[in-house]
Amino acid sequence: MTIRTVAVPLTDDGELRLTVAEPDGPVRGGIVVLQEARGVTDSVRLLVTGLASDGWLAVAPHLYHRDGADDLGNGTDAEVADQVGRLDSQQVMDDCDTAFGWLADNEVPTDRLGVLGFDLGGTAALLVAANRRLGAAVTVAGEGIEKSPSPSVPALVEAAPELTCPWLGIYSEAADSASIAKLRAAAERSGVATDVVVYPSTGYRFDDDPESAAEAWARVLNWFGSHLR
Template identity: 75%
Template sequence: MSEIRTESVPLTDGSELRLTVAEPQGTTRGGVVVLHEARGVTDAVRGLVSGLAGDGWLAVAPHLYHREVAAELTERSTDDEVADQVGRLDSEHIMDDCDTAFGWLADHEIPSDRMGVLGFDLGGTVALLVAAKRSFGAAVTVAGEGIEKSPSPSVPALVDAAPELTCPWLGVYSESADSSAVERLREAAAKSETATNVVVYPSRGYRFDDDPDSAADAWNRVLSWFDSHLR
């Protein structure tokens, strides 16, 4: 596993954006911004950052909870505390933080066509929205929420944003999600002028990654997607 570190970048509003990063040990193929789930930069998110670096990608995960007093959630945080943090997020601030993360990659000499974004749950939602507003190499949404109903008044539902995708996008969902909503997301993404794909996995529980075989196959698909489009 690649070594992970955390550094801070000062922002124009006086706050600092923390970035959890990992660098490849050999040649750097490109860079990927990893957008965290609702509980923040968890061990699972750190595992994604490390795994991407192990495959040759410079990986950076911005800590989106930094403009409030309770900037970091913990494993002991309640569902209400998590929901409160999500509710405090502002779409413009999120976009600014993502831009900072992409700028960090650019400062490390990664060209925009070799930059990607990967998000899980809350981060999966953000990944699609960012891919509809910014131009870079490829995007992956894993279990992104708000397909037909926006999780926040300040952002569109995913089916409304998907036709505006500017780069190749892969969506990964489980059978536990609303199948009709996922199909509408597939159709909406297909209206964009770029390559898109939606994969649905069987689920033993709430998420497809409850099944190790599905999780392993999905991870391979993510790596293949970046390998195919970040050139």
């Protein structure tokens, strides 16, 4: 398995950087990994390499490229919030389209394209899956379930009925149970295969508990393996 960064030219004379991990053997399909609020961090790179180890050609677009920021791991919460606030939903969608296009250029068919995101990326992953034709999508701890995280995007309960592909949502019990129930019901109205799983955890992210994290990761791989084939 190899990991590298490629630059894809954009129509505005800029470029989108993609962190790419390629499997050693045959490619099962392609998955776009959407970054968390602090950018393409080491955690995001671990997701990309973990998917490649399971046979997927995985790419993480650097969504902050218009501001020259990739990793805000050492930034303050205020700096991160400011950067997130400058994200435009249409630009995010455009960058996802560029990443999907790169995967298509590398001979990945549409029905074997997936998207995965964590926190901020999890929110974006559901919105992408509601607006693009893909094979499967996974949201981990996506924010903005009932209240939109940004003026430019709908709340997840509003977008979920429009899902176009099988979607898996993973949350911890720290999330509001009533909101999770509404998200589950909204996703079911889409008419595609959906599942929302809640893990016991004392923190916001399910991976506070290593046992839950291992089971959730296996569930993610099984979801993609079942629907991208």
